[in-house]
Amino acid sequence: MESIVAYFSDMPTPHRSFLIVGGLAFFLLLENFAPFSRKGYSKVKHTALNVFFTLTTILVNLSMAFVLVWSSSLVSDQGVGLLQWIDMPLWAQLIVGLLLMDLIGAYTAHYTEHKVKWMWQFHLIHHTDQHVDTTTANRHHPGESVIRFVFTCIAVIVVGAPVWLIFLYQSMSVVLSQFNHSNYNLPLAVDNVVKWIFCTPAMHRVHHHYRQPYSDTNYGNIFSLWDRLFGTYVAVDNDKLIYGLDTYMDEQDASHMGKLLAHPFVGYRSRIEYAEEEKL
Ligand SMILES: [Zn+2]
Helix, strand or coil, X not given: CHHHHHHHHCCCHHXXXXXXXXXXXXXXXXXXXXXXXXXXXXXXXXXXXXXXXHHXXXXXXXXXXXXXXXXXXXXXXXXXXXXXXXXXXXXXXXXXXXXXXXXXXXXXXXXXXXXXXXXXXXXXXXXXXXXXXXXXXXXXCHHHXXXXXXXXXXXXXXXXXXXXXXXXXXXXXXXXXXXXXXCECCCHHHHHHHCCCECCHHHHHHHHECCCCHHHCCCCCCECHHHHHCCCCCCCCHHHCCECCHHHCCHHHHHCHHHHHHHHHCCCCCCHHHCCCXXX
């Protein structure tokens, strides 16, 4: 336990970069050998676009990482946050801390992005992907990366998170997101067990169906608990899913870098007329 704390307290930046690149390579290989969907598309073009958005996500996060470290030392100096108020053994700090960081920094951030119009305008870029695979994980508009960063800062303050917990959380968050977006399915028996704790690809894929209400379910990133607890969990036959976003199904709208960057700043497109009638 102490060695985990020591490592993540001082996690070198190259290790953080390696985790992103290594995770991407691992899941790309996995989905290449055992893909869930065999639908053909230009992998190179798709990956290039998503890697561009992954790079902007990394850039935003690395350039603002010092704010997280600063927030963490502020909360420990001032004795602010749950872990500062309640004395817990390290293992309990790890579990409670990870759960709450995931609740505030991922589930709440994601849920809010779906409900607040101007935030949705940034988040929808993630949903325009019509070929969800592991590279979709970090297909975020730079503006969304900033929104998510603010929620992570709020999580650090509420939790009273030490630096080791922040870096451990971010590492798990990156890898789990790459996992639950991957075009790979765990064997059914394994998925049936794992999905009680973690968000699996079979679960998160439903969130990428092109229409509501399915795109407004399964918001979780690391833990599946929050969707189950807040009633946003659904299980759907993955073979019936169509990826993308009803309001942006046009090829140019969904895969042109300039258009994707501009979407938040041009008109809002209502999804009401596309409301789902049949049940999947
Ligand atoms: Zn979403």
